[in-house]
Each structure stands twice: as C-alpha cells, then as structure tokens.
Amino acid sequence: MSDSPNVSVVRRLYQARGNPEVIRQVLASDVRWEVVDGFPYGAVYVGLDSVLRDFFGRLFTDFDEFVANGSEFFESGERVIALGSYSGRARRSGKRFTARFAHVWTLQDGLIVRLQQCADTVQLARALAQRPDVGIRRAVSHLI
Numbered sequence: 001m002s003d004s005p006n007v008s009v010v011r012r013l014y015q016a017r018g019n020p021e022v023i024r025q026v027l028a029s030d031v032r033w034e035v036v037d038g039f040p041y042g043a044v045y046v047g048l049d050s051v052l053r054d055f056f057g058r059l060f061t062d063f064d065e066f067v068a069n070g071s072e073f074f075e076s077g078e079r080v081i082a083l084g085s086y087s088g089r090a091r092r093s094g095k096r097f098t099a100r101f102a103h104v105w106t107l108q109d110g111l112i113v114r115l116q117q118c119a120d121t122v123q124l125a126r127a128l129a130q131r132p133d134v135g136i137r138r139a140v141s142h143l144i
Helices: 005-016 020-026 046-064 121-128 132-143
Strands: 029-034 044-046 063-074 079-090 096-108 111-119
Touching: 005 020, 005 063, 005 096, 005 111, 020 029, 020 111, 029 046, 044 046, 046 063, 063 132, 079 121, 096 121
Parallel strands: 029 111
Antiparallel strands: 029 044, 063 079, 079 096, 096 111
C-alpha cells in the first residue's frame, strides 16, 4: 500500500536529514514548531526561518550526527502521527545516543504547518553532558 500525500510529505522531511532546501519545500512559511521542554532548545519556534536558524542551526552545532527516523505513521485527517527514534553523537562529549519520539504533524495544502514533539529527553541530556550525572540532573530538574 502506498503512502497518502500527507504521510509522503512527512517521510520526505525525515529523509532530508536536515537538508535546508528540502525543509524549505515541505514546511509552511508560518510553521509552528513545538519542541518539548527538556529537549535541547526546547521552545516554540514560529516561522520557517526561525526553525532553520534557531532550532536546526543550533542542533547541528552541538551534534556531529543527528538523525530522526520515523518508523510508524498513522494518519487522521490533516494530522500525521509518527513514532520513531533519534540517534546520533554529541560533538563535545563524543557520546552516542538513541531516544524514542512521537511527533504529531499538522498539514495544510501539502505543507507542514505544525509539529508537536514528545521525546525521551534524558538520553540527549546524557549525551550532551560532560559529566554523566549533570545531564540527568538538568533533564529532571523541572520535575523536582
């Protein structure tokens, strides 16, 4: 069975591996990019330029490798839910990581207009930490 048009757009973004030209083709100019607290650069980014500069620009500065692999896709109307995992290596610590995620993508007219992200933030905090215990403390400090 082939993918629906919306699932195809989301798959294309994952396959882009951070390529800004592809990102510009699949994200709406006024996209809303919601990154969960505790994730590196957790915030809400509004607009394509902000997503490219303030999120992806910073992400690829701190990680030598960073890949998001969507493995399961579910569609409901204008939304696509993707389950998958991040993997990569933090530049400063050299530590590798794998972290699961759930993404809810909203599409309109064939473009992504919103991302709602949930992720295993502890795994990335551990990879970014110079000392093993620091990353975990930062990742859970908002829970205490």
